[in-house]
Amino acid sequence: MRIVVVGGVAAGMSAASRARRHDPGAQVTVFERGSEVSYGACGLPYVIGGDVERFEDLIARTPAQLRGRGIGVRLRHEVTGVDAAARTVTVQGRAAGRTVTEPYDRLLIATGVRAVRPEWAQTDLGGVHVLRDLPDGRAIQASLRGARRACIVGGGNIGLEMAEALRSRGLEVTLLEQAPEVAGRMLDREYQRRVRAEVERGGVEVRCGTAVEGLGSRGGRVTEVQTGSGPLRADVVIVAVGVQPNTELAQAAGAALGQTGAVAVNARQETRVEGVYAAGDNTESTHRVTRRKVHLPLGLTANRMGRVAGVNMAGGDARFPGVVGTAIFKTFGLGVARSGLTQAEAGELGLDALSVDVESTDHAGYYKDAAPIHVRLTAERASGRLLGVQLVGQPGSVKRVDVVAALLHRRGHAQDLFELDLAYAPPFSGVWDVLLVAADRLG
Ligand code: FAD
Structure with a gap:
């Protein structure tokens, strides 16, 4: 049984480990376009804020440890195509610049989400960041050297966690939110206000109902954020305005997207294409309270979906039970x-x-x-x-x-x-x- 996994973080690595455990004879290969696998992205704000010492502390297992468990890990290898009829994937090795074709019996697409970058944030300017992965975290850390003022755009959980992290690092922080309150996707209005009050008590200037219109720069680095109510000086800008599922590869394989825009799967994490599974942030699930499809990209969901996919790809029978939309975070x-x-x-x-x-x-x-x-x-x-x-x-x-x-x-x-x-x-x-x-x- 040749199992190929695309994406080596939460869903992908859970699937690979489970598949090997279920069928120790399975040949499991994980392709990851980045340089690291098996880490907890949820911990990134805490490294930046100083509660966790090093980014490396977030890594659960190194590629060498994974290889010791019989899982082949190919870093800096991007899967660029799928031929579901021939059951092959096309893989581009970033270092060698070589493209190879790899056969599979079962394929898992666990490609996660990407951060939404509004038009004004589509820039190479120094000091402008999103936060999704370890390289983003390191880039933010590097940007903070010598920085005095930070502007966070987006008052969701990542924006609010980063507000605390950057205050801990001694920066003046302004948080801009287009909606009338922060934490809008999570709470009712009265509870949103309590969160805003706490963030303000922590020394953050919170401006709700404020949309960003552009960025100002000097010498290739951001210097200000332009809003409808005037410019704001900033040495660092964190853009945390939402995510979008990485569905291109699943679509190329012939998988359908659901109503939410994420990959549609059944309870066994199977797409409509035989032998092709999807799991994690790129995949939708069923809400057990409403019985509707939802896209809730969260850590436990990704790990559990990966585990289910891993068992099934290795010949077992596991079901994803659905979610109830549970989420938690801390700010100040x-x-x-x-x-x-x-x-x-x-x-x-x-x-x-x-x-x-x-x-x-x-x-x-x-x-x-x-x-x-x-x-x-x-x-x-x-x-x-x-x-x-x-x-x-x-x-x-x-x-x-x-x-x-x-x-x-x-x-x-x-x-x-x-x-x-x-x-x-x-x-x-x-x-x-x-x-x-x-x-x-x-x-
Ligand atoms: P990802 O972690 O996004 O991994 C997908 C991987 O696929 C990436 O490494 C990517 O490089 C790789 N990839 C994509 N396309 C290809 C390709 N074509 N070829 C090869 N590789 C490819 N969740 C919580 O529940 N609680 C929290 O407190 C929390 N905090 C968070 C804080 C931050 C700052 C962030 C960024 C996320 C947080 N999350 C939290 C969300 C959680 O981290 C995700 O739900 C989880 O990482 C999703 O795992 P995944 O494997 O589906 O996707």
Whole structure:
């Protein structure tokens, strides 16, 4: 069995490892156009901010370790074509400049996403960056030397993580967001405001409702960001305005795209082309709450899709269970988490949803360091079926999002949540945890 994997980060490497484990006789080759594989891109802001010492710390396994596990890794090799009828891929070796044809029995396309670069950001100017991979991280790090002012464009989770990272490095930071608030794709408006307030407390100037119109430069380096409300001086500009799935190779193989614009697969991660699988950020999945197709490019999803694809490519039978839209991030002293749908998203889908808000402390109020936590729990008005949860509070406290995520997976109701025997001791929660209080109010 010859298994070829395109893309060597989360989905690709999970698939390669699983395939080898399932069928130790399989010949597994991973082609990666970059110079590194098997690393945690999620850690990049923390290296830049100084919480993690070195970029190399993010690497889970080196190519040599992977080869020791029987996985062939070909770095700086870009797969440029697929002939699904002949079951071959065309591979261009960047160093040698050679093009070769490689046969496969099963092919996984795990090519991830790329950062969206608006027209004004399509430039080679020094100091203008996106953040997707290790080279981007190193380039930002290099740009920070001698820099005093940074401008982050985009107030999503990566923009907000970078705001904290660059403040930690002592820069003056302005965050520009076109939408009326930050964290717009994740939270309802009231919760977005809490996030903005925290970022402002951290010393970042946040300008919402502000679109970038262009960049100014001198000597090949960016010097200012031009907006409708005037120019802003900047030595470094981080563009974090969204991502777009890398679907070209899958399309070249004959795979279909779904409604979301990402690659369409079945629960076995098979595309419509026999022998061709897709997994990770380039692939859409099914939302278990709405039963709709979604494109939610996240780390666990990518790893799990890769694992499923790996088992199936090696002759097993695994299924991807779908997602419930769980996400979490930290900015300054605040943890932000959500699962399922927000009230606004439920409304857009035509669901009659009811939300309750609970404001309390993350553990017993009389115990030291009790801090505020805000929870919004959303359910279907008539049935009480849980639709979603949003939490903001101290970083550790919002991980309780997982309790609701578990119930969302099982199409649970507010009453099911209320009846749970959750852990209690004063340093961890109130005797009635905030989630139980919220469920009780909804029930
Ligand atoms: P990728 O990691 O994008 O890997 C795809 C690989 O394919 C790339 O290395 C690319 O070079 C290679 N490739 C593409 N085309 C070809 C080709 N034709 N030939 C050869 N190679 C090719 N997720 C979370 O859940 N939580 C977080 O906190 C979080 N934080 C993040 C922070 C940052 C800054 C970033 C960038 C991402 C973050 N993510 C987070 C997202 C998470 O990193 C991704 O979901 C995950 O890396 C996706 O893995 P993947 O294998 O699908 O794609």
